[in-house]
Amino acid sequence: MNREHKAGEIQTAKAEQQVPWLEWAASGIGLFLVLGIFGVIGWQVFNGATTPPEIIVEVDTVAPVEGGYRVLFLARNTAGEAAAQVEIEGTVSKAGADTETSRVVLDYIPGHSERQGGLFFTYEPRSGSLAVRATGFTTP
Amino acid sequence: MRVTSERYAIGLARAFGGAIIFGIPLLMTMEMWSLGFSMGRGRLLLLMVFTLVLLIGLSYFSGFEKTFSLKEDAMDAFAALGVGVITSAVLLVVLAVITFDMSWGDIVGRVALQSVPASIGAMLGRKQLGDEQDMDAEEERKREAGYAGELFLMLAGALFLAFNMAPTEEMILIAFQMTPWHALALGVLSMLLLHVFVYSIGFSGQEGRPEGGTFLSTFLHFTLTGYGVALLVSLYVLWSFGRTDGVSVAEMANMLVVLGFPASLGAATARLVV
Numbered sequence: 001m002n003r004e005h006k007a008g009e010i011q012t013a014k015a016e017q018q019v020p021w022l023e024w025a026a027s028g029i030g031l032f033l034v035l036g037i038f039g040v041i042g043w044q045v046f047n048g049a050t051t052p053p054e055i056i057v058e059v060d061t062v063a064p065v066e067g068g069y070r071v072l073f074l075a076r077n078t079a080g081e082a083a084a085q086v087e088i089e090g091t092v093s094k095a096g097a098d099t100e101t102s103r104v105v106l107d108y109i110p111g112h113s114e115r116q117g118g119l120f121f122t123y124e125p126r127s128g129s130l131a132v133r134a135t136g137f138t139t140p
Numbered sequence: 141m142r143v144t145s146e147r148y149a150i151g152l153a154r155a156f157g158g159a160i161i162f163g164i165p166l167l168m169t170m171e172m173w174s175l176g177f178s179m180g181r182g183r184l185l186l187l188m189v190f191t192l193v194l195l196i197g198l199s200y201f202s203g204f205e206k207t208f209s210l211k212e213d214a215m216d217a218f219a220a221l222g223v224g225v226i227t228s229a230v231l232l233v234v235l236a237v238i239t240f241d242m243s244w245g246d247i248v249g250r251v252a253l254q255s256v257p258a259s260i261g262a263m264l265g266r267k268q269l270g271d272e273q274d275m276d277a278e279e280e281r282k283r284e285a286g287y288a289g290e291l292f293l294m295l296a297g298a299l300f301l302a303f304n305m306a307p308t309e310e311m312i313l314i315a316f317q318m319t320p321w322h323a324l325a326l327g328v329l330s331m332l333l334l335h336v337f338v339y340s341i342g343f344s345g346q347e348g349r350p351e352g353g354t355f356l357s358t359f360l361h362f363t364l365t366g367y368g369v370a371l372l373v374s375l376y377v378l379w380s381f382g383r384t385d386g387v388s389v390a391e392m393a394n395m396l397v398v399l400g401f402p403a404s405l406g407a408a409t410a411r412l413v414v
Contacts, residue, residue: 020147023215026152026219027216030220030223033221033222034218037251037255041248044181049245084178110249112245112246
């Protein structure tokens with residue numbers, strides 16, 4: 001082994017011809033993955049990765065559950081930057097009664113991504129006006 | 141001995157083993173998942189480039205095969221990063237950290253960040269998991285590389301261990317609850333352990349004290365430099381993760397000392413691992 005190392009210079013020329021196909025394949029796949037990842041991250045750098053979060057909340061389904069109603073929603077971050085501790089607030093107002101408010105905090109919504117969550121109400125959400133919106137976030 | 145595809149396949153299998161073993165602590169760390177999509181894209185890109193350069197250097201000292209040229213070191217580095225990416229992607233999918241309704245930027249960010257420790261693990265896998273290694277050639281390289289090589293190995297070791305700790309919330313919490321006296325004590329302890337690990341207690345791969353060197357010159361030449369490298373690496377890693385943004389200098393110094401502790405242990409033991 002050691003002698004082979006000392007003959008390194010002679011070996012260099014030979015080694016180039018003898019690179020096994022598997023090494024080419026492994027390095028090639030590696031290079032391909034590296035370029036792909038660099039490409040995607042680099043693309044984000046120049047395409048609004050630094051615009052502050054903008055969060056749109058859409059109501060997905062409303063279903064009766066024991067003790068009230070469950071509202072599933074989708075919170076979508078349409079900007080590039082991730083938002084943390086996103087507070088989602090839902091209100092149901094009923095004619096002649098108080099407004100019922102429920103809140104939930106989503107840990108993270110990455111840029112250009114969506115997260116699902118749910119709120120519970122005791123009032124029937126369909127009977128009054130249901131409004132769900134994001135009230136705030138912190139930067140991660 | 142000719143390098144055949146079969147021999148290379150064995151090296152590759154060890155690389156996957158190394159990627160899993162060295163990568164698993166961070167693959168199962170919650171903060172790493174969110175950092176994958178929330179850390180600055182420019183900083184993530186820079187970290188990947190830095191990792192690639194580090195891998196080329198590590199390949200020179202101990203890769204999953206003996207190398208003869210920069211081209212081969214580069215090929216090995218790409219292969220290791222490829223192994224790291226594939227290992228991270230598969231494990232993150234299995235652990236349900238990545239699901240396919242996520243956006244591409246999110247998925248790629250998570251895989252890219254996890255591939256940093258995994259690909260370093262892949263590179264070290266051969267050394268740690270293999271039995272038939274060329275110790276003589278390796279030792280010779282380390283000797284030839286001299287002081288610069290020494291510093292590079294310290295940097296690699298410091299980065300690997302610091303990277304394992306830095307994502308966690310605990311680093312900041314510890315810095316918050318420490319008084320200046322705690323920080324000073326931890327700094328002194330870091331340097332002491334760095335010195336002892338490298339020069340005194342006979343780990344394999346330990347350095348002899350440089351010829352003609354007194355305690356003081358060794359301390360200045362290696363221990364203090366090593367600790368400096370550890371602190372710089374800590375600063376770089378903390379900055380990468382956005383932990384230094386808007387933090388006062390005093391608080392940052394505390395954080396550096398906290399992260400500098402694992403980093404200096406990494407620097408001290410790099411020679412054993414690499």
